[in-house]
Amino acid sequence: MVPQEIVTLLQVFLFPGFLFLFCLAFFSDWMDRKLVAKFQNRYGPLYTGPxxxxQPVADFFKLLAKEDIIPIAADKxxxxxxxxxxxxxxxxxxxxIPMIDYSALIWFExxxxxxxxxxxxxxxxMFMGAWASTNRFSTIGGMRxxxxxLGYEIPMTIAMIGPAISSKSLSVSGIVQSQAVGIWYVITQPLGFAVALICLLAHLQRVPFDVPEAESEIVAGWLVEFSGKKLALLKLSKNFELVLAGSLLVSLFLGGPLGFWLPHPSVYFFLKLIVCIFILSxxxxxxxxxxxxxxxxxxxxxxxxxxxxxxxxxxI
Amino acid sequence: MATRIPFGPQHPALKEPINFMCEVSDEKVLSVRPRLGYIHRGVEKLAENRTYNQNLYLIERICGICAFAHVTCFSQAVEEILNIEIPSRAKYIRTILAEMERIQNHFLWLGDVGHEMGFNTLFMYSWRDRELVLQLIENISGKRVNYAMNTIGGVRRDITSMIMPSLKEGLNHLEERAKYYTEMCTKDPTVLRRTVGVGMLSPSDALELCAVGPTIRASGIPRDVRADDPYAAYEEIPFKVITYDGRDVASRLMVRLDEVLESISIIRYALDNLPNGDVRVRVPRRVPKGEAVSLVEAPRGEDLHYVRADGTEKPVRVKVRAPTLANIPTLCKMLIGENIADIPVVIAGIDPCIACAERLVFVDTATRKRWMWNKQELRKYATKWYRKK
Amino acid sequence: MKFTKGRLLEKAKEISTPRARRMSMTINKTDFRKSMKKLVDSEGFKHLSTITGIDVGPKIELIYHLTRENLVLSLKVKTSKKNPVLPSIVNLIPGAVLYEREVHDLLGVTFKGNLDLSPLLLPDGWPSDVYPMRKEWAPQDIRKAMEKP
Known part of the structure; x- marks a missing residue:
């Protein structure tokens, strides 16, 4: 028998921990790019890998290798x-977030x-980063x-409280477990789902809410001065945000890793995540x-x- | 507190370098100062040192998008000094190409304005449709941009009956697409929110600041060189001058989309009524003493060329006033009071072509062009290619 | 459009109508401002297409391309090359502001009344006595002048 400590370590670092999350982030980025490209009548990433x-992995490593510039005036x-x-x-x-089981790796009320x-x-x-880079465009981006x-946070919180009230639990795992016995909250709370979806879109700063980094207005907004590995990390965290947004929707409204006939709950989670990313894209x-x-x-x-x-x- | 925000010369919203120094307070623009001159190539000075025939090619390269309008304007001026009438078939072909250029320009602009609004899907779609117009133009002239169709005394290539069916088929498809975009732009809520009431320009301001083209027509004033001072075959072809009264970017959008439809009907009429005969007349190399002012409605508005000749092979003066320069004062007026977020949309609204507006002075005699072949090799390649054919 | 030549401007010389909808006339520098006012205010030439500047030896000739619905008028006025000063028409036609700056940049004509004649087209630090569109400046000389500092 493998000792419990090693199992936990493996879980944290490999599955469903860091390695899995990295893969998921890159995968969701690729899917998002590919889908948007298809909608826009383009090909999207084509050459790196099948x-x-x-492509997202290649982009990440390319950015890591690039020159890292810190502006003189910046708060280093x-x-x-x-x-x-x-x-x-x-x-x-x-x-x-419970991805492979009804309860997450770490969970508490x-x-x-x-x-x-x-x-x-x-x-x-993000605001701190924008302010520290002391660029006019970043300052405006940071303000935005x-x-x-201020606009989306309150409706988002309220929308997320809905499932919590229904399941009488303030933990994501608890909400998922209560959906296992009841029905998915997307059916009982369609409004909350829609509001959460729109707010998450705003949180992700994606079109139509990409105001803070509006490329054609303020160049790249708050991101403008970041380059090299800093930019790589920021881009990666954007992918994590996308995964997080999708997983939150899945766990709170779509029943998390719940299902009947597939071999492993994580497959379910994965499929639902894909659906959510599809909607967001x-x-x-x-x-x-x-x-x-x-x-x-x-x-x-x-x-x-x-x-x-x-x-x-x-x-009521 | 007012901050000064430079808009350009390098800015992702501007495809070409121009600088607007905007004074901004709380996301509102207080004042704007334009600064041009980042891509001066000295075309006017160069033109004084070239023969008329060489100038045709130089003038064509003032702008890649409204190249045909510039060359038509220049050749018309020279033809007027020479006092020759070009064959009417040539006039019709000039009209057809001018309208095709208008279609491709307006589709290009639609994509551009979509991009400035953050609506990249529109950008991708309309540029794909633009590709079709370019293909039609390639069918006629052999090139997608800078068609080299015009010459002093007519056009260089004929529209044969062989390519007629493909042209008409292409036009049908374009009409369908243009109607689709019109419907989309009148209904899509996000597009409406970003364009309606943005970049207002009152008719009196438009007149005072000498605006031209779709910019002034969107303020309800029917100023169109094709109707006011008909050239080429516009006197014989029926068409409407499109105006809208909205005064904002949304109206400019609608004016341009309706103009695409109008252009399609002009091309159809011209193709159906194409007169027979030659497409060019021979002209002397030396142009007699004289001067002429020629006006053309380029896709972006009134384009003026003034040519003065002194009896030699080279002109004394060639003055080019592209439509964008005429619209820059109006643009500065429109920007005042706007949101920072709307600056790109408003700037895109006049369809600026900086390369057009700036073509003076800076003479760079050092050629930095890199050729794969030198002249002889190129010629060898060309003869070989034609022999194979 | 029919009108007698005299009615448009009394003091105009060398009036010609090369073809339909075109007209050109020359005016003295002293009468320029008054004639312009008359053309804009009572004759309806509200639209200025552009100002062309030409170096004609000892003088600089300026052509104001004015239009009204069916007529394009070229109003010519000459000023000496040594001291090229003309009254500005910005208060009559506000749209003339960039054209005047352009002519100022390229031919060195000063327009009295135009408050902002800072360089529009030429780069910052351009030598002050180099006016590129004057005939004495050949293209290669301009290049040399640019490279001097």
Whole structure:
């Protein structure tokens, strides 16, 4: 028998830990790129690996090898810490999500709150990075990151509280387990699902909510001064965010790794994740970018009331 | 507190270098100062040192997108000084190509404005359709851009009956696509939110600042050289001047999309009524003393060429005023009070072509071109290629 | 469009109509400002297409290409090369601002009344006595002048 400690170590580092998450992040990036390309009548990644599946990995290593420039005027400590911070923060919540079993690798009552807290911290870290790089475009981008958060964060939290109330548990694993006996919350709470989806799109800073890094307006927004390995880490953390967004939707609304006839629950989780990424990519290809004032207006006028309405319906 | 934000010369929203120094406070633009001159090539000065025939090729290279408009304008001016009338078949062919150029330019612009709004899907789609127009142009002239169709005294190639069916088929497809885009742009909520009420330009401002082309027509003023000062075959072809009263980017979008449809009907009419005869007349190398002003409605607006000749092989002065330069004062006016987020959309709204606007002065005699072959090798290759054919 | 030549401008010389919808005339520098005002205000030439500057030996000739619905008018005015000063028409036609700056850059004509004649087309640090579109500057000389500093 293998000692329990080694099993845990293997779980943390290989499956479903770091290695698996890295693979998942790269895979979801590839799928997203490929899907958007298909919607836009293009090919997308094509040459690296079969159907270009290794392209995100290649891009990551290419960026790692590139020159790393730190602007003279930048606050060097903060500027260097931010990419690592963002990566760590976007990766941590993934350990709290049940992927291969009904309960996650680490779980405790209240981990949903922790996830929400960490997603906000990521935004704060981004703002710090933008501020530290002292570029006019990053400053505007950083401001927009903060402003956008003020818009979507509250409806997102409210929408996520819905499943928690229904299952009487503040832990993601608890919510998944309660869906195992009941029905998926996407059926009872369609409004909450929609609001969460839109808010996560805004959190991911993707079209139509890519205001903070609007390429044609403010170059790359808050990312503009990051280069080389810092940029590689930031891009990777964006992929983790995408996985996180998909997994949150899967666990909170789509029943997590639940299923009947497939050999392993993780396969289920995986399929559902693909569906979620499909929806997120689809939305990205369909719209033009909103303006920051339009984002805030929409969030407060429509998303928040809708999310509240869902909560009221749940409580009743 | 006002911050100064440079918009360009290097900026991903601008495909060409131009600089707008915007003073910004709380995401609102307070004032704008344009600065040009980053890609001056000295075309006007060069033109004084070239013969008329050489100038045709030089003028064609002022701009890759509205190349045909510039050459038509230049040849018209020279033809006027020479006092010759070109054959009417040549006039019709010029009209057809000018309208095709308008279609390809407007599709290109549609994609560009989509990209500025962050709507990359529109960009991909409309540029793919633009490819079809380019293929049609290639069918006629043998080249996709810088067609080298015009010459002083007519056009260099004929539209044969062989390629007629493929042209008409292509036009049908383009019409379908243009209608699809019109419907999409009037209905898509995100496109509407980014364009309606953005970059307002009142008719009085447009008149005062001498705006031209779709920019002024979207403010409700029917200024169109094709109707006001008909050239080529426009006198004989019926068409509407498209105007919209919205004064904003959305109207500019609609003006251009409707113009595509109008262009298609002009081309159809011209193809059906193509007169028989020669496509060019021989002209002398020396141009007699004289001067001429020639106007052409380029895809982006009024294009003016002024040529003065003194009886030699080379012109004394060639003045080019491309439509973009005329629209820059209006652009600065439109930007004031706008959101930073709207700057790219508004700038794209006038369809700026910086290479057109700047073509003076800077003479770079050092050629940095790298050829795979030298002239003889190229000629050898060409003869071999033709023999094989 | 029918009109008598005299009615458009009394003091104009060398009036010609080379073809339909085209007209050109020359005006003295002293009458320039007044004539321009008359053309814009009472004759309806609101649109200025551009200003062409030509070096004609001892003088610099400026051609104002004005249009109204069916007529393109070329109004010519000459100024000396030594001291090329003309009144600005920016307050009559605001759209002329860039054209005047362009002519100022390339031929060194100063427009009195145009408040901003900073370089528009030429790069910063361009030698102040080099006016590229003047005939005495051959292309190779311009290059030399540029490379001097």
């Amino acid at each position: 159907k270009g599946i290794l 400590t903060v500027f260097s810490v931010v990419p690592m911070l963002v990566l760590a923060l976007s990766m941590t919540p993934l350990f709290l 209240g981990d949903l709150i922790v996830i929400m807290f960490i997603t906000t911290l990521v935004i704060v870290a 990151v903060g402003l956008q958060m 689809n939305l990205r290809a369909l719209f033009a970018r909103f303006r920051i004032d339009q984002v805030l207006e929409g969030a407060w006028k429509y998303l928040t009331p809708l999310a509240l309405l869902q909560i009221i319906l749940v409580v």
